[in-house]
Amino acid sequence: MLFSTFIAPLLLSIPTHASPLTLLPRATLTQVASFGTNPASLNMYIYVPDNLSSKPGVVVTLHGASGNAQQQYISDPYAQLAEQYGFVVVYPESPQGAWDATSAKSRLHDGGGASQSVANMAKYALDTYSGDASRVVNTMAAAYPDIFSAATMYSAGSSGDIQSMYPGYTGSYPKIQLYLGSLDTIIGSAAFNTTLEAWASVLGYDSTPDQVQTNTPVSGWTTYVLGSELEGIWAQGVGHPVPVQGAEDMKWWGFAR
Numbered sequence: 100m101l102f103s104t105f106i107a108p109l110l111l112s113i114p115t116h117a118s119p120l121t122l123l124p125r126a127t128l129t130q131v132a133s134f135g136t137n138p139a140s141l142n143m144y145i146y147v148p149d150n151l152s153s154k155p156g157v158v159v160t161l162h163g164a165s166g167n168a169q170q171q172y173i174s175d176p177y178a179q180l181a182e183q184y185g186f187v188v189v190y191p192e193s194p195q196g197a198w199d200a201t202s203a204k205s206r207l208h209d210g211g212g213a214s215q216s217v218a219n220m221a222k223y224a225l226d227t228y229s230g231d232a233s234r235v236v237n238t239m240a241a242a243y244p245d246i247f248s249a250a251t252m253y254s255a256g257s258s259g260d261i262q263s264m265y266p267g268y269t270g271s272y273p274k275i276q277l278y279l280g281s282l283d284t285i286i287g288s289a290a291f292n293t294t295l296e297a298w299a300s301v302l303g304y305d306s307t308p309d310q311v312q313t314n315t316p317v318s319g320w321t322t323y324v325l326g327s328e329l330e331g332i333w334a335q336g337v338g339h340p341v342p343v344q345g346a347e348d349m350k351w352w353g354f355a356r
């Protein structure tokens with residue numbers, strides 16, 4: 100059962116000595132008008148839990164192609180999990196619905212596309228809430244490996260040369276988990292192994308799974324472990340998109356142990 104707790108952003112009168120933590124209302128979806136360079140003119144929404152950690156992680160969750168931030172907020176479990184684990188949730192919103200994930204601008208680090216706007220939202224949240232830079236996680240990651248430490252792709256694919264998105268970058272890449280449904284006709288089942296192969300090459304693994312875990316994490320699904328930082332989850336009988344597995348995300352992103 101979904102319920103909406105959307106409350107329009109409150110206009111607070113802010114004393115001049117206020118710390119950044121008092122700038123935005125807590126525990127409600129709130130728009131952030133200004134967060135830095137925004138080449139793709141995206142909207143930024145944020146959820147700051149009442150139960151905020153002193154050095155919070157930052158979760159960036161992207162809505163589906165026909166969605167928006169509000170829908171994502173009520174349909175994914177991250178705001179609730181934020182109260183439990185203390186992280187901040189950033190909900191970028193594309194006014195066009197669909198994300199520009201494929202243009203040359205977006206496929207390049209600081210290329211002036213949507214990925215740059217999203218990265219700047221993550222940096223804003225990190226700065227404003229004295230966040231833990233090692234705990235910035237996302238549902239997409241290739242153009243900003245320096246910001247995101249882990250990523251989960253729900254019903255998405257990466258193709259081609261991931262490293263070309265950030266030429267000259269020699270640092271580490273995020274750990275990657277990919278979910279794809281066997282009945283997904285939008286992404287197509289071939290994307291499962293091609294995406295895992297592309298990331299295996301970046302993360303230094305061969306493309307043969309080390310482990311194949313049946314009925315994991317859900318009965319009927321199969322988890323392919325290519326290495327400690329790369330897993331593909333084949334969701335048998337599921338279409339597009341695969342439902343968010345909040346408890347699994349908490350483990351993969353390092354919030355739950």
Ligand SMILES: *[C@@H]1O[C@H](CO)[C@@H](O)[C@H](O)[C@H]1NC(C)=O
Pocket residue numbers: 150152182183184185
């Ligand atoms: C508040 O967060 C802490 C850790 O960040 C957690 O142990 C505790 O259970 C949370 N409280 C609630 C009410 O969720």
Ligand SMILES: *[C@@H]1O[C@H](CO)[C@@H](O)[C@H](O)[C@H]1NC(C)=O
Pocket residue numbers: 288289291292306307308
């Ligand atoms: C992906 O590769 C594995 C072998 O590593 C194979 O068993 C599986 O059928 C492939 N999945 C798809 C969707 O092609």
